[in-house]
Amino acid sequence: xxxxxxxxxxxxxxxxxxxxxxxxxxxxxxxxxxxxxxxxxxxxxxxxxxxxxxxxxxxxxxxxxxxxxxxxxxxxxxxxxxxxxxxxxxxxxxxxxxxxxxxxxxxxxxxxxxxxxxxxxxxxxxxxxxxxxxxxxxxxxxxxxxxxxxxxxxxxxxxxxxxxxxxxxxxxxxxxxxxxxxxxxxxxxxxxxxxxxxxxxxxxxxxxxxxxxxxxxxxxxxxxxxxxxxxxxxxxxxxxxxxxxxxxxxxxxxxxxxxxxxxxxxxxxxxxxxxxxxxxxxxxxxxxxxxxxxxxxxxxxxxxxxxxxxxxxxxxxxxxxxxxxxxxxxxxxxxxxxxxxxxxxxxxxxxxxxxxxxxxxxxxxxxxxxxxxxxxxxxxxxxxxxxxxxxxxxxxxxxxxxxxxxxxxxxxxxxxxxxxxxxxxxxxxxxxxxxxxxxxxxxxxxxxxxxxxxxxxxxxxxxxxxxxxxxxxxxxxxxxxxxxxxxxx
Numbered sequence: 339x340x341x342x343x344x345x346x347x348x349x350x351x352x353x354x355x356x357x358x359x360x361x362x363x364x365x366x367x368x369x370x371x372x373x374x375x376x377x378x379x380x381x382x383x384x385x386x387x388x389x390x391x392x393x394x395x396x397x398x399x400x401x402x403x404x405x406x407x408x409x410x411x412x413x414x415x416x417x418x419x420x421x422x423x424x425x426x427x428x429x430x431x432x433x434x435x436x437x438x439x440x441x442x443x444x445x446x447x448x449x450x451x452x453x454x455x456x457x458x459x460x461x462x463x464x465x466x467x468x469x470x471x472x473x474x475x476x477x478x479x480x481x482x483x484x485x486x487x488x489x490x491x492x493x494x495x496x497x498x499x500x501x502x503x504x505x506x507x508x509x510x511x512x513x514x515x516x517x518x519x520x521x522x523x524x525x526x527x528x529x530x531x532x533x534x535x536x537x538x539x540x541x542x543x544x545x546x547x548x549x550x551x552x553x554x555x556x557x558x559x560x561x562x563x564x565x566x567x568x569x570x571x572x573x574x575x576x577x578x579x580x581x582x583x584x585x586x587x588x589x590x591x592x593x594x595x596x597x598x599x600x601x602x603x604x605x606x607x608x609x610x611x612x613x614x615x616x617x618x619x620x621x622x623x624x625x626x627x628x629x630x631x632x633x634x635x636x637x638x639x640x641x642x643x644x645x646x647x648x649x650x651x652x653x654x655x656x657x658x659x660x661x662x663x664x665x666x667x668x669x670x671x672x673x674x675x676x677x678x679x680x681x682x683x684x685x686x687x688x689x690x691x692x693x694x695x696x697x698x699x700x701x702x703x704x705x706x707x708x709x710x711x712x713x714x715x716x717x718x719x720x721x722x723x724x725x726x727x728x729x730x731x732x733x734x735x736x737x738x739x740x741x742x743x744x745x746x747x748x749x750x751x752x753x754x755x756x757x758x759x760x761x762x763x764x765x766x767x768x769x770x771x772x773x774x775x776x777x778x779x780x781x782x783x784x785x786x787x788x789x790x791x792x793x794x795x796x797x798x799x800x801x802x803x804x805x806x807x808x809x810x811x812x813x814x815x816x817x818x819x820x821x822x823x824x825x826x827x
Contacts, residue, residue, distance in 0.1 A: 350370055351370045351371045351372075352370070352371060352372065353370055353372060354372065355372060355449055355450060355451045355452065356369070356370065356372050356373030356376055356424070356433070356448075356449070356450035356451075356452070357369070357370040357372070357373060357447075357448070357449055357450075358370075358373060358391065358446075358447075358448040358449075358450070359445065359446075359447060359448075360391055360445065360446040360447075360448060361444075361445055361446075362443070362444035362445060362446070363390075364390055364391050364392065364403070364408065364446065365388060365389065365390050365391075366386050366387050366388060366389050366390075366391060366394070367387065367445070368387060369386040369387065373386065373424075373450065374386050376424055376426045376431055376452070377394060377424070377425070377426055377427070378427065391403060391448065392404060394424060394425060395422050395423065395424060395425060396422075396423040396424075396425055396430050398422075398423065399422035399423050399424070402420070402422065403422070406420075407420060407435070407437065411437060411438075411439050411446060412439075415438065415439045415441070416436075416437065416438040416439065417435070417436065417437050418436050419434045419435075419436060420434065420435045420436070421433075421434055421435075421453075422434075422435045422450075424450060431452055431454060432452070432453050432454055432456070433450040433451060433452050433453060434450070434451045434453055435448060435449070435450050436448070436449045436451075437449070472566070476566045476568075476569040479503075479506070479507055479566075479569055479573070480569050480572050480573055480576075482503055482506065483499075483500070483503035483504070483573040483576060483577075484576055486499040486500075486502065486503045487499050487500060487503070487576055487577060487580040488580070490580060490584065491584065491587070492584055492587075492588060493581060493584045493585055493588060495584070496577065496580045496581050496584045497515055497577075497581070499580075500515070500542070500552070500573070500574075500577040500580070501513055501514070501515060503573060504552065504554060504570065504573060507565060508557075509556055509557050509564055509565045510554055510555070510556060510557070510565060511536075511555045511556060511557045512554075512555040513552065513553065513554045513555070514552075514553050515542065515549075515550045515551070515552060515553075516539070516550055516551045516552075516553045517549070517550035517551075536555055536556050536557070537553060537554065537555055537556070538553075538554050538556065538565070538567065538570075539551040539552060539553045539554070540552050540554075540567070540570055540571045540574040541574060541578075542574045542575075542577045542578045542581065543574075543575065543578045544578040544579065544581055544582040545579075545582050546582070548578070549577070549578055549581045552570070552573075552574045552577070554570065604633065604634075606634050607634050607635065607636060607642060609706070610822065611706050611821065611822050611823070612642055612704065612706055612819060612820065612821055612822065613819070613820040613822070614634050614642070614644070614817070614818070614819050615799065615800050615817075615818050616632050616634070616800060616815065616816065616817045616818070617800035617801055617803070617804045617815065617816045618630065618632075618804075618813070618814070618815040619770070619804045619813065619814045619815070620813055629647075629648055629649025629650065629651060629652065629656040629657070629659065629660050629697070629813075630646075630647075630648050630649075630660075630768040630770065630813040630814065630815045631646070631647050631648075631649070631660045631663075631664055631815065632645060632646045632647075632766070632815050632816075632817040633645040633664055633667065633668065634817065634819070635668060635671075637671050637672065637673055637703060638673040640705060640706050640707045641673065641703050641704070641705055641706070642703065642704045642706060642819070643671050643701065643702070643703050644701075644702045644703075644704065644764075644766055644817055644819055645664075645667055645699065645700070645701050645702075645766075645817075646699070646700050646718070646766035646767060646768060646815065646816075646817050647660070647663055647664070647667075647697060647698065647699040647700075647718075647768075648697060648698045648699075648718070648768045648769060649663065649694055649697045650694075650695070650696045650697055658693075659693050659694040659697070660694075662691070662693050662694065663684065663687075663688075663693075663694045663697060663699070663740075666684055666687045667680070667684055667699070667701065670683035670684055670687065671701075676703065676712055676714075676753060677701045677702060677703055677712050677713050677714035677735065677751075677753045678714045678735070678750055678751040678752060678753035679750065679751075680701050680714070681699065681701055681714050681716050681737070681740075681751045682750055682751055684699065684701075684716075684740060685716070685740050685741065685751070688740045688741040689741055694740055694741070695740065695741040695742075696717075696739050696740070696741060696742065697716075697717075697739060697740045697741075698715075698716055698717040698718040698719075698739050698740070699715075699716045699717075699718055699740060700713065700714070700715045700716070700718040700719070700721060700766050701713065701714055701716075702714075702721065702764070702766065704758075704764075704819060704821065706821065708757070709757055709758040709759070709760070709762075709821050709823060710755060710756070710757050710758070711755065711756050711757075711758055711764055712735075712753055712754070712755050713732060713734075713735050713753060713754050713755075713756075714735045714737070714751055714752065714753040714754070715735055715736045715737065716737055716738065716739055716740050716751065717737070717738055717739030717740070717742070719767065719768070719769060719772065719783075720732050720733050720736070721764050721765065721766050722764065722765040722767070722786060722787065722790055723756055723758075723762065723763075723764055724762065724763040724764070724765065724790045724791060725759060725761075725762050726759075726761065728787075728791055729786075729787040729788075729790050729791045730787075731783065731787070732754055732756055732764075733754075734752070734753075734754025734755075735751075735752050735753040735754030736752065737751040737752055758821045759823070760821065760822060760823025761820065761821075761822065761823070762820070762821055763790075763799065763818055763819065763820040763821075764818070764819050765786075765790055765799075765803065765816060765817070765818050766816070766817045766818075767786070767803070767814070767815065767816045767817070768813070768814055768815050768816075769812065769814075770812035770813050770814030770815075771786060771803060771804070771814045771815075771816060772785070772786050773812070785806065786803065786806075789802060789803055789806040790802075790803060799818050800816045800817075800818050803816050803818075804816060
């Protein structure tokens with residue numbers, strides 16, 4: 339005979355989730371067939387009734403029942419979707435536990451929904467999240483190293499940046515760059531995995547060979563972050579490229595410095611009627627060779643040529659253009675031409691040879707017999723005339739930088755003249771003496787005039803001017819000529 343009661347009982351027994359009826363102390367009074375099947379597997383005779391629910395859960399679930407679920411049932415009368423694991427014949431079964439206390443007698447109804455697939459999915463999510471976090475940390479580590487290496491200039495700075503970037507990883511206890519002895523330098527297969535001593539090594543390889551091995555001591559404790567060897571190899575490879583670049587740059591700078599030094603350390607003319615002195619101050623950074631240069635030579639027995647120029651740019655190309663302009667100026671100057679025509683000739687050289695475009699140049703000729711100084715400025719700062727009464731800038735004879743307005747399409751370059759008194763000095767200089775980003779040019783020129791007006795002569799004057807210059811980020815040079823007014827021989 340069947341009826342509503344028997345149907346309800348059958349539905350309770352065959353429900354697709356485990357159902358338990360417990361007494362107030364948590365002992366099983368009744369369990370449906372689904373739960374019994376979980377616990378007993380094929381052995382349907384295994385008893386569940388009379389057992390405490392904690393004994394049917396794993397150790398963690400038992401502890402959680404006693405410390406959280408049971409107190410919550412006492413205080414609130416119910417709990418919902420608590421994750422536990424049921425002890426089954428096939429192993430722990432993840433389940434969501436929902437329970438409610440009956441107000442009448444304190445008995446507890448429990449429903450357990452098996453979530454094995456959900457647990458697997460959650461574990462996959464956890465693994466995927468962990469992998470994404472590791473990938474993010476790996477990428478952040480590599481990006482940090484790339485940024486540090488890109489800002490490093492010389493080889494020593496690159497090595498320091500490489501070691502600092504690797505040491506920033508929390509799993510790295512120590513790191514060094516080994517170039518000889520011990521490990522085989524440049525071996526791409528050895529040391530890629532930590533040995534018993536917790537060390538691993540990767541080669542820092544450049545285009546032409548290895549710069550050594552990056553030897554890393556990993557911490558290795560379970561709580562420490564692990565070092566990704568592939569990321570470490572990427573950083574080491576970038577370090578090799580950065581070292582290649584730094585060494586190439588260093589060699590280029592060495593050649594440029596030597597070229598510039600050869601052009602600046604010339605034997606300046608010396609005679610009793612004129613005193614010529616020069617000074618050069620490189621930029622504080624020392625990593626880029628500037629285009630500042632000077633020269634002085636006799637155009638005629640009584641005519642002294644004075645030249646100061648500034649080539650656009652830095653480095654080996656600027657040094658090469660500087661040498662070409664210096665040589666061209668000497669070759670193109672001649673008696674009777676005057677500064678304006680000499681600059682026209684140099685302008686033609688710049689246009690024809692396509693070198694030194696936009697460079698500035700001041701060229702002056704001093705007639706030592708009369709004390710007349712003729713000068714022309716191609717985009718350059720004005721000469722400074724220093725007398726006993728003070729200092730005055732010579733603003734005449736100005737025209738555009740070299741190559742900008744060639745004489746073939748424009749008028750000849752203008753020139754200025756000034757007559758010197760015995761003991762007067764004229765200063766030619768580059769922008770590094772007076773220019774600074776945070777100071778107006780007028781203030782820099784005024785400062786130069788004040789400095790040059792102090793009692794000093796010859797090399798002492800050029801040193802005084804360079805030491806007082808506001809700009810230490812750019813090269814600077816000064817050429818000074820003092821006319822004594824006496825007849826030369």
